[in-house]
Amino acid sequence: MATTSPQLESEFNSSNIDVLISEAEIQERIKVLGTQLARDYAGKNPLLIGVLKGACFFLSDLLRATDIPLAIEFIAISSYGSATRTSGEVRLLKDLDVAIENRHIIVVEDIVDTGLTLSYLLANLKSRGAATVKLVALLDKFERREREVAIDYLGFKIPDHFVVGYGLDFAERYRNLPFIGILKNPETAQLGLPISTQPETV
């Protein structure tokens, strides 16, 4: 009996995506960042806080490149806006499970765009009495900054394009790409799912 199987279309080689930063470049840069963190935080038992969902991938590679005792936590933030633009309204969706008083905090974020999310989060964490609060960001879309944010450890500066992959999504798609790519045509990337105007984790 003849069966028809669905055409297997590669997500990783999509014609709608141009590779901006390769998997090898990401991993090489993370090794450098991990070495810097291990040197700067030796003896300090830092707490790395990953911002859900996008930063999970970066956090998981970064901590395996950081050869000192450390702990991790997660926080979830909601941002209102369209699928490709943050509006600036920020709210805490999932808080930390531990107190951070007198701890050395390293916030791990995928991308700093307008800076609105991070400026809210960093101020929030500082107000809880942490000893120090520093920021590691994989990507800096510096041309779009509206709020100044000090990035203490940076992966890459990138131009103003909407990027996906390595944790970054468009309407929840493309987080699984092992590289960072430029999404050329968001309209054709939607998989028939509505783009939410509800709060979403960043």
Ligand code: IMP
């Ligand atoms: P910001 O508050 O404008 O700095 O943006 C913070 C969040 O917006 C990031 O953590 C991402 O989740 C999302 N974001 C900003 N730019 C991009 C992008 O180019 N691709 C995917 N998500 C992005």
